[in-house]
Amino acid sequence: MAQVGIFVGTVYGNSLLVAEEAENILNAQGHEVKVFEEGMLDAWQLYRQYYVLVITSTTGQGDLPDSIAPLFHTIRDQLGYQPELRYGLIALGDSSYDNFCGAGRAFDALLQEHGATRVGEMLEIDATEQPEPEVVSCPWVEQWGRLLE
Numbered sequence: 001m002a003q004v005g006i007f008v009g010t011v012y013g014n015s016l017l018v019a020e021e022a023e024n025i026l027n028a029q030g031h032e033v034k035v036f037e038e039g040m041l042d043a044w045q046l047y048r049q050y051y052v053l054v055i056t057s058t059t060g061q062g063d064l065p066d067s068i069a070p071l072f073h074t075i076r077d078q079l080g081y082q083p084e085l086r087y088g089l090i091a092l093g094d095s096s097y098d099n100f101c102g103a104g105r106a107f108d109a110l111l112q113e114h115g116a117t118r119v120g121e122m123l124e125i126d127a128t129e130q131p132e133p134e135v136v137s138c139p140w141v142e143q144w145g146r147l148l149e
Helices: 014-028 041-046 069-079 102-113 134-147
Strands: 003-009 032-036 051-056 086-093 123-126
Touching: 003 014, 003 041, 014 032, 014 051, 014 086, 014 134, 041 069, 051 102, 051 134, 069 102, 086 102, 086 134, 123 134
Parallel strands: 003 032, 003 051, 051 086, 086 123
Antiparallel strands: none
């Protein structure tokens, strides 16, 4: 089965909860999974040949949470082209704000710009419609895990 690094951007813990549930589901499917609450470039590099699952909330005006912003900026400024990377993305947001899921959308755009391949569709979870994000994320993760080689 696949090796998956889960990189989490969280402010209040919802993204971490989603990541922990994703870890349980993917492990049950036979994948080897590690969660990074404050992932750095060296950890990211370990999974470039495997799979990355980015799970991030959005803060402020569509900004990345402090726990994942340094990784985003390092990837953008130092890493460059990553055609071997395959990834999934779960974005948490609140549609009552102008930049709904802005952090997740920015991460997706960055990885696309760097030539990475998204596996499946990005999942956007709206806190105004779903106060328990894992209710939506768990079925998505089950399906996503089946797409991995």
